[in-house]
Amino acid sequence: MGGDQSTTTTTQPAAAVPAPARSRRAVLATSLCAALACAFVLSAGLLLAAAAGGHRPLQPRAAWDRLSRAQQHKAAPAPEPATRASSSSPAAGGDGGGWSQEDEDEGAAPAPAPAAAEEEPGEEVEDGECDVYDGEWVVDEAAGYPLYDAAECPFLSGQVACRRNGRPDSGYERWRWRPRGCGARTRLGGAEALELCRDKRLVFVGDSLNRNMWESLACILYAAVPDRSRTRIIDDDASQYRIFRAMDYNCSVEFFWSPFLVKLETEPDQTRALKLDQLPTMLRRTMGANVIVFNTGHWWTHTGKLKAWDHLERDGKMVEMAGEAAFNRALRTWARWIDQNIDPSRTRVFFRSVSPEHKSADWCYNQTQPISNGTIAPWFPKDLVTIVERNIKSMRTPVTYLNITQLSEVRIDAHPSVYTITREGKPLNTTQRQQPLTYADCSHWCLPGLPDTWNVLLLDSLIRPTSNVDLQG
Numbered sequence: 001m002g003g004d005q006s007t008t009t010t011t012q013p014a015a016a017v018p019a020p021a022r023s024r025r026a027v028l029a030t031s032l033c034a035a036l037a038c039a040f041v042l043s044a045g046l047l048l049a050a051a052a053g054g055h056r057p058l059q060p061r062a063a064w065d066r067l068s069r070a071q072q073h074k075a076a077p078a079p080e081p082a083t084r085a086s087s088s089s090p091a092a093g094g095d096g097g098g099w100s101q102e103d104e105d106e107g108a109a110p111a112p113a114p115a116a117a118e119e120e121p122g123e124e125v126e127d128g129e130c131d132v133y134d135g136e137w138v139v140d141e142a143a144g145y146p147l148y149d150a151a152e153c154p155f156l157s158g159q160v161a162c163r164r165n166g167r168p169d170s171g172y173e174r175w176r177w178r179p180r181g182c183g184a185r186t187r188l189g190g191a192e193a194l195e196l197c198r199d200k201r202l203v204f205v206g207d208s209l210n211r212n213m214w215e216s217l218a219c220i221l222y223a224a225v226p227d228r229s230r231t232r233i234i235d236d237d238a239s240q241y242r243i244f245r246a247m248d249y250n251c252s253v254e255f256f257w258s259p260f261l262v263k264l265e266t267e268p269d270q271t272r273a274l275k276l277d278q279l280p281t282m283l284r285r286t287m288g289a290n291v292i293v294f295n296t297g298h299w300w301t302h303t304g305k306l307k308a309w310d311h312l313e314r315d316g317k318m319v320e321m322a323g324e325a326a327f328n329r330a331l332r333t334w335a336r337w338i339d340q341n342i343d344p345s346r347t348r349v350f351f352r353s354v355s356p357e358h359k360s361a362d363w364c365y366n367q368t369q370p371i372s373n374g375t376i377a378p379w380f381p382k383d384l385v386t387i388v389e390r391n392i393k394s395m396r397t398p399v400t401y402l403n404i405t406q407l408s409e410v411r412i413d414a415h416p417s418v419y420t421i422t423r424e425g426k427p428l429n430t431t432q433r434q435q436p437l438t439y440a441d442c443s444h445w446c447l448p449g450l451p452d453t454w455n456v457l458l459l460d461s462l463i464r465p466t467s468n469v470d471l472q473g
């Protein structure tokens with residue numbers, strides 16, 4: 001790590017980076033979209049807003065301005081008590097009772113059958129205070145999922161372009177997350193996303209799961225831009241930096257790779273030190289962004305060959321520490337940096353909760369339906385989750401916790417599994433697909449797919465000034 005100083009930066013029109021085999025289709029899709037799909041997304045969005053019980057159509061721009069003003073008026077921001085209405089439903093006790101579909105035998109399970117978008121009692125709630133992370137997955141044709149087509153997003157990486165890699169089913173693209181009792185909230189499409197991004201810089205910092213989320217947002221925005229020649233992708237492989245820009249909207253969405261948040265450095269003797277009290281210098285480049293979304297987690301649990309560090313370091317000295325103590329120490333370093341360097345009137349800070357894997361007991365291989373009986377063995381150590389939540393609560397800066405773990409846990413169907421690529425960048429061949437133990441990826445997520453929902457929830461909370469530190473308990 002870090003040995004290679006050469007950087008290869010490519011800057012090009014986003015439309016000009018298709019995978020070779022797709023270029024013709026991508027171009028076709030581009031012009032088609034300009035003519036049809038984008039107009040459809042836009043009008044569908046307006047129709048939906050209008051249909052949802054006589055609401056004013058969403059006005060994200062105004063909402064953002066309100067938020068900015070509200071933040072500017074907030075002197076020393078103190079964590080506000082959560083004021084959300086109770087959203088627990090008596091029928092939902094632990095059995096995941098809210099599923100709109102019956103569980104079907106695996107293997108023969110067809111893609112989810114389209115169900116009519118039902119109106120629910122909550123649909124009439126106006127701008128309700130509610131818990132958007134409590135809800136259910138529904139197939140809702142009217143909501144327009146997927147928000148884009150894989151063929152419409154030429155820079156979509158092979159790792160998560162499941163259809164391109166031969167995944168035959170597509171039901172996993174069509175589920176919409178419907179929060180309980182939140183009215184028309186979270187019914188966002190690409191057109192609204194673009195308006196929310198206007199004159200803004202959104203930054204993702206973290207591991208490859210945050211890159212997965214960055215790709216998702218870049219695709220949502222790209223597919224909605226009317227003139228796609230006015231977009232750019234910068235892909236700096238060596239320094240693990242990516243940026244998507246929509247020039248006509250002065251919108252940029254960036255990703256910085258930093259899987260531990262704290263600094264990982266290769267020493268002169270080639271050992272790798274994880275420096276618990278230092279942050280990577282690149283973090284400074286995020287300052288001034290309007291939105292920063294952090295995550296860390298997976299890399300702290302790696303053992304054996306996957307473990308990325310040889311020793312831990314503090315105050316310039318090697319230290320022995322239990323994994324949890326080290327994780328806590330690193331998060332304190334991060335939290336202090338945020339409190340000292342981020343101006344909350346200018347920057348909204350988010351921390352995305354852990355993205356679940358489906359590797360051992362609940363394996364993603366061959367899964368085409370979400371889990372409907374709600375009994376999954378949580379995979380990530382609970383102690384580490386507690387450490388994240390405690391550190392966020394102790395911060396002076398308001399940090400919104402994107403609490404996506406539970407809603408993602410049931411999406412066992414949404415991973416690339418064997419429809420991913422090899423280290424050489426090629427889709428798995430037939431023989432390899434028959435060796436899922438070696439090749440299946442049950443950690444990242446197919447796109448379009450689940451991370452699109454994470455982004456919808458992110459964008460939704462951008463227009464909510466009250467959703468600052470709202471951890472429960």
Ligand SMILES: *[C@@H]1O[C@H](CO)[C@@H](O)[C@H](O)[C@H]1NC(C)=O
Nearest residue numbers: 133134389403406470471472
């Ligand atoms: C995250 O969301 C789940 C599901 O709504 C909820 O049970 C849990 O308490 C939430 N966690 C926090 C820290 O708010």
Ligand SMILES: *[C@@H]1O[C@H](CO)[C@@H](O)[C@H](O)[C@H]1NC(C)=O
Nearest residue numbers: 198199200201250251252290
């Ligand atoms: C473009 O967006 C940046 C934030 O990324 C903002 O500071 C700048 O004022 C915007 N430019 C214009 C012309 O609005």
Ligand SMILES: *[C@@H]1O[C@H](CO)[C@@H](O)[C@H](O)[C@H]1NC(C)=O
Nearest residue numbers: 106107108365366367434436
């Ligand atoms: C996975 O699905 C394939 C194709 O439907 C089938 O041939 C195979 O037996 C399944 N494997 C397992 C372990 O269920």
Ligand SMILES: *[C@@H]1O[C@H](CO)[C@@H](O)[C@H](O)[C@H]1NC(C)=O
Nearest residue numbers: 103104106371372373374375
């Ligand atoms: C949940 O459903 C799966 C099949 O969809 C089944 O294998 C599992 O045993 C069920 N778990 C419980 C606790 O009912």
Ligand SMILES: *[C@@H]1O[C@H](CO)[C@@H](O)[C@H](O)[C@H]1NC(C)=O
Nearest residue numbers: 422424428429430431432433
């Ligand atoms: C699949 O790839 C492996 C590893 O490169 C190779 O050994 C094998 O022959 C390939 N199988 C097919 C059917 O192409």
